[in-house]
Amino acid sequence: MAKVKGAIVVDIEKCKGCEVCVGACPTEVIGMAKEVNGKGYHYAQMANPDACIGCANCAIVCPDGVITVYRAKQIA
């Protein structure tokens, strides 16, 4: 059986650190960076990348549309 594996790319400079994506992720992938971006926001990042299933939930709720989602099949 093929297992899906996902990844997200956050446009860090445009992320506003609202944390809406965090709660939307079913697999608790996302955490907020300790660092701030140029606008002073703690941006979102994959804190737990392995758990990402590429469901795009985070991207769909991100108000600033800064998440791009990828998904590949892991041939087990």
Add this chain to the structure above:
Amino acid sequence: MAKVKGAIVVDIEKCKGCEVCVGACPTEVIGMAKEVNGKGYHYAQMANPDACIGCANCAIVCPDGVITVYRAKQIA
């Protein structure tokens, strides 16, 4: 038994001859004058005064409020 008898007084100069009162009278008392008043209207008048029962229907519907109604008991 006491029979009621009514009468109406039309303020002829203010009557606009709309004929709304005519249809409102249950006893067909009112008719329109052949003559016109100063404004050129054929005014309302008692065409059949004996039939008036003083019910005030005519006065109540007269848009210009130009009818005054009186009623007396005819001791039969």
Add this chain to the structure above:
Amino acid sequence: MTEEIIIAGFGGQGVLSMGKILAYSGIMQDQEVSWMPSYGPEMRGGTANVTVILSDDRISSPILNEYDTAILLNQQSMDKFEATVKKGGTLLYDPNGIIKHPSRKDINIYQVEGAEEAAKMESTKTFNMIVLGAYLKLKPIVIMENVIKGLKKSLPSRHHHLVPLNEKAITRGMEVVKTIQTV
């Protein structure tokens, strides 16, 4: 030539369209014309009047304080406009419903039994054309041919079959106009 006319009466008497036909007739013979009605709620239920000017020259003001001719079709108009006729001017009226007849001595006065004649013609709608005929008898400022053209212009084409009747009414008006006084 300049003729300045006021036509005044009740709302339903065809005062405005009579003025319009007159104005159109003027256009048909290449005159300058203007037609200025009273407007707004003052018209409601009450009186209507229109100032018509026909002239060979450019018309300056379409609103006037005095007139060459007044055509007055009810008592209220008589009360209001008798005094506005220029000295030596013309007053034409329908005596029907008039209680206070004109009393000026310095103007020409004529009568036309428009309502009565219209009743005879069995068409109250011809009333204003009868009055127009009477006026044109007194002041032939436009020729009949152009009046008919004007009539056609101002009537929607679906009413053009009424033109002969209107022509008859105009002719009738020319016949029945009565001179009361000339100066």
Add this chain to the structure above:
Amino acid sequence: MTEEIIIAGFGGQGVLSMGKILAYSGIMQDQEVSWMPSYGPEMRGGTANVTVILSDDRISSPILNEYDTAILLNQQSMDKFEATVKKGGTLLYDPNGIIKHPSRKDINIYQVEGAEEAAKMESTKTFNMIVLGAYLKLKPIVIMENVIKGLKKSLPSRHHHLVPLNEKAITRGMEVVKTIQTV
């Protein structure tokens, strides 16, 4: 005496109220004061700034293009306002979050670790008072007594119990201010 100050930073840093306390302190010692914020959506989420003027004379324009002192509390403010300090004037800033430190050579530059000290005091709300203290150390234009009065005036009375904490923060700021460069 006239002192013209710009205070700029993030919306939540208490920039406006710091300016207000300063202005109130001026009133307490009978000075003329003005306080002019940036306003409107430009504030939303972004930066806030306020121009404060204290003077012994009537203040003409409350909006300025250059300042005696700039108090700058984030990078954006640094980028925008470093250049507006008058030659020989004063720039005070909190180095926290600053990537590009001020580079002008013709002004006096000071640092205050406001955020750090506030964290130490376990009350982020004291941040702006620490900065204020640092400023007053550099420019004692108002005496402490009047600052406290100003503080009381600008705080709703239900918050007056916070005055001692704020006073402590001001004092702390006076202690920790660091000179980077003087001209």
Add this chain to the structure above:
Amino acid sequence: MAKELRLMKGNEAIAEAAIRAGADAYFGYPITPQSEVLEYLMGEKPYEKTGMVVLQAESEVAAINMVYGGASCGRKVMTSSSSPGISLKQEGISYMAGAELPGLILNVVRGGPGLGTIQPSQSDYNQAVKGGGHGDYKLVVLAPASVQEMYDFVEKGFELSFKYRTPTMILSDGVIGQMMEKVELSEYKPRWTHEEVVKMHPWATTGKTADRERNIITSLNLQSDVQEEHNLKLQAKYKKMEEDVMFEEVMCDDAEYLFVAFGSSARICQKAIQNAREKGIKVGLLRPITLSPFPSVIIRKYADKVKGMLSVEMNAGQMVHDIKLAVEGKTKVEYYGRMGGIIPIPSDIVKALETKLIGG
């Protein structure tokens, strides 16, 4: 080809002219003395013929904003109203000027302030010319003095309003709106096709195609420097508008005095000139046709020639200030006017000339 002549009310002429000029839409709300514009259009059903949209809006505010929406699509869109309704349109007009939109607004002025009277007046001169709405802007303002001009100024108005991308106002009044005169009608101009609009008005919101950036219609500039640049651009445009100034001179050649009057007042002044000249007073008429741009240059020129100017207005004296500004103190300028819907009488105008300027 024989010219087509018709006897029409000024208001009807506006409507007919709109159809023939290839107007794309009319939006309006009834108010005396101009309801005939909408009534005539509805009677003509141009939406079945030329495709012109005609809609009775729920209010004057809605109507002017419909004009904004339609004009933004690069179309010839118009509205009409009378004084109180025009006041309600001021925000919309300012928006249109700010967003640099064309469009035609007819004001058939009645006497104010407030509900006032439905009788004719010229008391909205300042509002039209100085900008009744907020901010620095100018309209093109045309003042017709005949039904023919009502007709002609629709096409002219659209032309200028597209040329300068600023709304044109036709400032008329109850006399000219309600009176009938003969009008020479022009040929039907077809409405612009969508393709023509796209080509002619590349700024219009016609749908973003791949070959161009998106178009935005807005009057907002949050940054002051950008807004100031925009303001300066607008001012330069208003300056350029002066090229299109229009006026009429009547018997000015030998004139020792000048009436300055627009619209209905100007017509009555013509009669006053006759009266005056019969009396031996050499007076002429300078009639501004464009009230904005105002014919200041020609007025300034006459200031050196005549002994005085009388501004004749159906208001409390509004245009007189623009005349004064134009003459720069070089000749005496006085005002005579009537208010409340009353039309000045030629003889009174001559009397005013005599007492205020000749005797004075």
Add this chain to the structure above:
Amino acid sequence: MAKELRLMKGNEAIAEAAIRAGADAYFGYPITPQSEVLEYLMGEKPYEKTGMVVLQAESEVAAINMVYGGASCGRKVMTSSSSPGISLKQEGISYMAGAELPGLILNVVRGGPGLGTIQPSQSDYNQAVKGGGHGDYKLVVLAPASVQEMYDFVEKGFELSFKYRTPTMILSDGVIGQMMEKVELSEYKPRWTHEEVVKMHPWATTGKTADRERNIITSLNLQSDVQEEHNLKLQAKYKKMEEDVMFEEVMCDDAEYLFVAFGSSARICQKAIQNAREKGIKVGLLRPITLSPFPSVIIRKYADKVKGMLSVEMNAGQMVHDIKLAVEGKTKVEYYGRMGGIIPIPSDIVKALETKLIGG
């Protein structure tokens, strides 16, 4: 008694002054940069203290008509807004003027036209002074140049507006509305009781009692002669208003040149005077405080004394025309200004003085 001093925004000062002046009602709609007026009032809950009504209306149009309704009851009623919102109020303002109602309208001007910018501007001068609404009318227009004046002009504004039964407009801008300065507060004045209103304002609709005819508030006069009489009465009143003209002279005694400026611009001109005098240029400032009535007489007086006047405005040049009309060509009048929310800089003002008047 010790005077009560407070550091306040201009907008807050207006609100506090309203409560203390015994205002009866405020109706408004939010718009930057003046929303603090309504916010402050709602925070103070004067309806629980003085009984003053405070209501957020559904729009500026509703708000001005609420003012009309309340003012008709003989009460002190006010509203506030900024440019686009003030445009929407023009019909209502014209109605109030026509019906001869008192009332206070604050315009914290922002840059236009259209949505423009929320930054400060003076580009609604014409609208306020020439009548942005339809018809011939005038407001009392007060132009505060400090937060203290924002405060003071509320009471003053009500006073003049009741005196002349015409609305008063306070024409402010974003600088003065948003800045804080110290304000000396006045004592609380109790609101008028119903009985006082009935006595003081016998024209007000307070309920028809047996001892008087019914009161009618209207601006409608269907008969032209009656409307003209009404117009003449209004004009006479506006003439009389000139008694209450207000202005400030700063260093005018020895001035060879004059800045003429109001509101924020006037403040900046004070700094420009310092700069100029340091350079040896003898310049003073004439600050109109009432823009309507306009201080034409004093300006005319200075026209004979000075070599030129510079109108400094935050717009494209509006008041400059009124100065020109006042000086009657007796001295040179020039304009310098900035737009779009940009505040003129003192040094640029001096430069303009030098190039346009001194050098020129």
Add this chain to the structure above:
Amino acid sequence: MAELTFQDIVKEENLVYKKTSLLTDKALSYCPGCGHGTAHRILMEVIDEMGYQDKTVGVAPVGCSVLAYEFMNIDMQQAAHGRAPALGTAIKRIMPNHFVFTYQGDGDLAAIGTAETIHAINRGENILIVFINNGIYGMTGGQMAPTTLPNMKASTCPFGRDVSIMGNPLRITELIANLPGAYYVTRQAVHTPNNVRKAKKALKKAFEYQMNVKKGTCFVEIVSNCNSGWKMTPVQANKWMEDNMFPYYPLGDIKVPE
């Protein structure tokens, strides 16, 4: 005993009905047969009967009834077109013990004044709104109103209201009845004696609710004729109204207090 003569009957003591003194002596400016007059009269009768002349402030609209203040012998204000509810709001809030009503036509209330109508009622302003629905703009010469019926002719829909272009007639009364601030909403007519009596009762109720219950806006619609605008005689117009207006605007209470 002999028959009573006219003179016998027409005596002060036999008086049954007389125009209220809260109507002035001025002749109404309305067209013959126009319902505005009747509506004016019953409104004034109610105020007269309640003895509240000195506590009443009315607001006249822009529309045929713009001159209502000439006929109603009470203090009145004339509002800008559509804004009467805004005036009413201010008057009532400033003088909460007064009886405040607006009197508005369908163009005034349901077209240009839509926002003011809805928001005043939504705030539950404790006023009475009398709404004269004649399906047309009477004053300006018979233009289409929001309430003009489908296919009905008016000067701005000379071929009849085409709902596909002009939209459906707006039942504003049913609409505002949905608002919590609406306390009492009813639709009446005044073309027959019986309807006049009912309409008057409705006005009386509204009066009592405003002065005693104080729980929100009362809204009394009166479906009326505009015989001039409809181009009919008054009698024809009333008949046409019954046949055409009433089916679309059915008479009766729409919202009554619980």
Add this chain to the structure above:
Amino acid sequence: MAELTFQDIVKEENLVYKKTSLLTDKALSYCPGCGHGTAHRILMEVIDEMGYQDKTVGVAPVGCSVLAYEFMNIDMQQAAHGRAPALGTAIKRIMPNHFVFTYQGDGDLAAIGTAETIHAINRGENILIVFINNGIYGMTGGQMAPTTLPNMKASTCPFGRDVSIMGNPLRITELIANLPGAYYVTRQAVHTPNNVRKAKKALKKAFEYQMNVKKGTCFVEIVSNCNSGWKMTPVQANKWMEDNMFPYYPLGDIKVPE
């Protein structure tokens, strides 16, 4: 086989979700976590997916989304406060084959714009109205809106909305659903993935109705947070919205075509 690395996954061919090109690259001016951004995005996604960029004209309001035209890569007009439906009316009537939508806040649509909203819908204008209800005036700094909840605080009701003075919150969506011109009326949210998906479906439906069915106005309300105005973090605000806004403004279809 080895675990896929980040680099392995992040490849063009594995792309699952990417911001639509119908949004410009400009950073949104909204506060962190504001629903306006999400609403913008799904609207643009729908237009993108339907391939109608060149046939679309949008209308931005006055409100936080006044700058919508900076972010939506389509032709747009910016309307005066409350008047977007009037603009939409004109655009659609003049270009009947274009897709026309307005995008409006609750202050814009339900306060100052009430008349324009109701009449455009009553006429059945064949446009889409996207209505962002955040219960507050965001743009101007958090004043009370017609939709502000009872007792909810805002800068012009700092002690909470007192319905006895300020009236009840206006359920404008339910109100306009009564109008015959309203064809499809629904209330949605965009704070969770599931809600976003549903809201997008609703927009798509509206799009299809406008372009193919042409039977009236589609009205899509999106209940959204204004965390700045509510003075909460975005996450708190979304929770508060579920707990307080949704009970008053329940999600779901309000009127669906038969």
